[in-house]
Every structure is written in C-alpha cells, then in structure tokens.
Amino acid sequence: MAFVDIDGINLEYEWWRPREAAAESSPVVLLHEALGSVSIWRDFPQRLADALRRPVMAYSRQGYGRSGREGRPRGLDYLHREAWHWLPRVLEALEIERPVLVGHSDGASIALLHAASGMAPQPEAAVLIAPHVEVEPEAIAGIEAADRLWHTTDWPQRLARHQPDPQRVFAEWRDTWLSAAFRAWNIEAEIPKIACPVLAVQGDRDEYATLSQIEKIALGAPRGKMVVLPQCGHSPHRERPDALIAEIARFLDELDELVEKRA
Numbered sequence: 001m002a003f004v005d006i007d008g009i010n011l012e013y014e015w016w017r018p019r020e021a022a023a024e025s026s027p028v029v030l031l032h033e034a035l036g037s038v039s040i041w042r043d044f045p046q047r048l049a050d051a052l053r054r055p056v057m058a059y060s061r062q063g064y065g066r067s068g069r070e071g072r073p074r075g076l077d078y079l080h081r082e083a084w085h086w087l088p089r090v091l092e093a094l095e096i097e098r099p100v101l102v103g104h105s106d107g108a109s110i111a112l113l114h115a116a117s118g119m120a121p122q123p124e125a126a127v128l129i130a131p132h133v134e135v136e137p138e139a140i141a142g143i144e145a146a147d148r149l150w151h152t153t154d155w156p157q158r159l160a161r162h163q164p165d166p167q168r169v170f171a172e173w174r175d176t177w178l179s180a181a182f183r184a185w186n187i188e189a190e191i192p193k194i195a196c197p198v199l200a201v202q203g204d205r206d207e208y209a210t211l212s213q214i215e216k217i218a219l220g221a222p223r224g225k226m227v228v229l230p231q232c233g234h235s236p237h238r239e240r241p242d243a244l245i246a247e248i249a250r251f252l253d254e255l256d257e258l259v260e261k262r263a
Helices: 045-051 078-093 106-117 136-154 155-159 168-178 180-184 189-193 212-220 241-262
Strands: 002-004 009-016 028-031 055-060 099-106 125-129 196-202 226-227
Touching: 002 078, 002 189, 002 212, 009 045, 009 099, 028 045, 045 055, 045 241, 078 106, 078 136, 099 106, 106 125, 106 189, 106 196, 125 136, 125 241, 136 155, 136 168, 155 241, 168 180, 196 212, 226 241
Parallel strands: 028 055, 028 099, 099 125, 125 196, 196 226
Antiparallel strands: 002 009, 009 055
16 A cells, blocks of 8 residues: 655555566556445456456545545535546656546546546546446435435444545535535536547446446447446446456457557
8 A cells, every 4th residue: 555645635546466467558547436445446456457467556535545635625526626636646646647547436437527628648448337427316316225224234334444434425425416406417518528448337237327327428439338237236346347357358458459450
C-alpha cells in the first residue's frame, strides 16, 4: 500500500503486477464503486493482471478507504469532479499515460465522464461495469432496499473492514441518490464524445439499473459495444469474475489485433 499527495490530500493506491512477464502495455486503472476502496476489490486486481498480462492499479477516492478527505461538502456534481479533477491528477502524479480505465458503478460513470472529456491523459480504452448514465426508478428502489438492509443486517460491520467511517460513506451515497435534486442527473449527452473504444458490461439481474444503461452506451459511443452477463447482479467482479475477466480480455485482444493490422 502506498500514498500519493493530491492537492494536499493523501490518496491510497496499490499496484498488482502480472506473474507472467509480458510485453510493454498500458496499465489498467480500477475505479471503485460508491461504497468502495482499494481493499474492496479483494483478489480481482491480481486475477485481472494475470489474465491480461498487464499491470493493474487501484486507488481509493478521497473520502474512501485510507485516503484523506477534502473539506468541501459533497455536491451533486461529485462524479464529474472525480472524473475531471481527481482522476487526471492521480494519473499524472503516478505517471500513467493511456490507461485502460475499468470502473464499477460510480467508478464506471467516472470513467465515462473522463473518457468523454478530452482531458489528458486520455484512456486507451474504457470498460464500464454496471455504469449509470441516468437515475432510473430501479436505482431509487435498489437504494431504498439497501437502506433497509443497512439497518437490519451486519452490513455496517462488514463495510467497516474497508471504510474507517462506514456510516458517513453509506449516508453520503444514499442521501445523494435519493435526493429530489439528483433525480435529474443524466450524462447521456457525454456518450457520443467518447473517442476511445468502450465496453459496457452489466448483469441481467442488476439490482440498481435496467439494461437501458449499457444499451445507450453501446449505441451512442462511436466505438462502443456491450455485453450482458447472465445470472449476475450489480457486481460482476464479485459474482462472476471469471466471465467478466474473459470479456475484458477478449475486448482488449480485439483492440490489439486491430492495432497490429493497421501497423
């Protein structure tokens, strides 16, 4: 575990290297979910690094995991701020150029916004796992159900393994998404601006969204495609990691083959 100073705030990050040596290739950068951190990825980063034969880096966003927290209140534009302010600074500080962005849920929306922004460093490709491009009724119902579980199960204790302040992290997520003002949040207009190849992946049993989310990305992104994982909910990297890794590997292999043909 290491830390990088961004705007006076220490953000935790970690690298995983493939066990089998590979040719020089762009690293994968993992962007975590709304309640996530470096540790919540568990063994997925190493498995991904080995399968892709690429280095993988994950960091905890400000306010999550062991990372510090900025003093300003969380706004309804928090995903845009992560995509346009924090992510490019992390990549620059760690000297990461042309990353493959792999984001889950909130992290997927952050990856989408950054890829569409044109800001440096631009990604080689983006993999969006259970992304959100708008607030659907299913998201509201899913978060309301999550709130009930939060108060009736050991979820707070389990999240405390990854978050020093699990109550705050959960409340910020719940209160933002359930607020009346956030119902209008929509980033569909950004989709056509994504210049890099993009793969949108979603489980067919996602508790927080319909397949309309990835359909809009596949149809709207100039180089977009989608994959639906059967018998899978909102967290494919935990529920069906082998299938997800295979789809990511296939997607990147196809890009490598296209580059070789052009060369």
